[in-house]
Amino acid sequence: MDALIRRAATITAGALALTIGLALPALAHVTINPGTAEQGGWTKIAFRVPNERDKASTTKIEVTFPTDHPLPFVSVRPVPGWDVKLTQGKLPKPVVSDDGDKVTEAVLKITWSGGKIEPGQFQEFEASVGPLPKNVDQLPFPTTQTYSNGEVVKWADAAKADGSEAEHPVPTLKLVAPAAEETGGHQGAAAPSSPSAQPSVVAAVDGGHDDDDEGGSSDDTARILGAIGIVVGLAGAATGVAGLRRRS
Incomplete structure (x- = not known):
């Protein structure tokens, strides 16, 4: 059994040496x-x-x-x-x-x-x-x-x-x-500015400005109408007082 093991080891060592010897020139x-x-x-x-x-x-x-x-x-x-x-x-x-x-x-x-x-x-x-x-x-x-x-x-x-x-x-x-020619890197660089994303952002920004303008116009109109009402009321009161004084 020992002789068989020694023989196998010798053959393995020889094969390894031959493999290394063939690989070294490369x-x-x-x-x-x-x-x-x-x-x-x-x-x-x-x-x-x-x-x-x-x-x-x-x-x-x-x-x-x-x-x-x-x-x-x-x-x-x-x-x-x-x-x-x-x-x-x-x-x-x-x-x-x-x-x-x-x-x-x-x-x-x-x-x-x-x-x-x-x-x-x-x-x-x-x-x-x-x-x-x-x-x-x-x-x-x-x-x-x-x-x-x-x-x-x-x-x-x-x-x-x-x-x-x-x-x-x-x-x-x-x-x-x-x-660059193999991977098409230039196309990837253009992705952030794709046209599908821009209109939605622009539309949202534009819509916000429209709401602010309409709200401001309504407030201004209410203030003007209120001022006119006050002026008309004062004028009516003054006319009534002047009439009473003429009768007396």
Whole structure:
């Protein structure tokens, strides 16, 4: 019985080690974070670079920018211990932007060098880019990783046709439609001023003013009639007194 338990434990441990071993390469890929941004907008992207080697350090990272959909504005955040260089140049062929402008030059690549990513560590290299194109759903950023032992790894493989992951997948930024267009937020903003609610309020306010005007007019008329009655009564009394005096 004990032998059976030990054998089951050994098989379980072996299967777990194999699973972890298969999962580690996927976790060690160079990726873009966050991996999604809105079309036509601006975004900050971080190129997350892990060190995959046990006896060498990563000493250089070179990120190539798309030339078929160039990004007009690119800026980088300094990374302590690393030198950064933006390479700008002519595009292989002119590109017409979403605004109809003809673009002939753009940022071609960013290179970080002079630092070290030690074994078991990773580093993020950030850039702010935009505006993003509106007519594509993804932008690839082929990346070259250089190690201290001279090894060079190119992260530039496109996704396979069968959907499986490539050996060195290219870091890719997925582009989605702006949230306002999907949720119809503008219609929700107009709800407070819906025409069905306004007339009832206006009618209530107008009706209140009419009642006040009618009540005021009735009071004024009563006061005038009362004053006239008093004047007529006084005049009648004076006439009666004058008649008695003439008779006497």
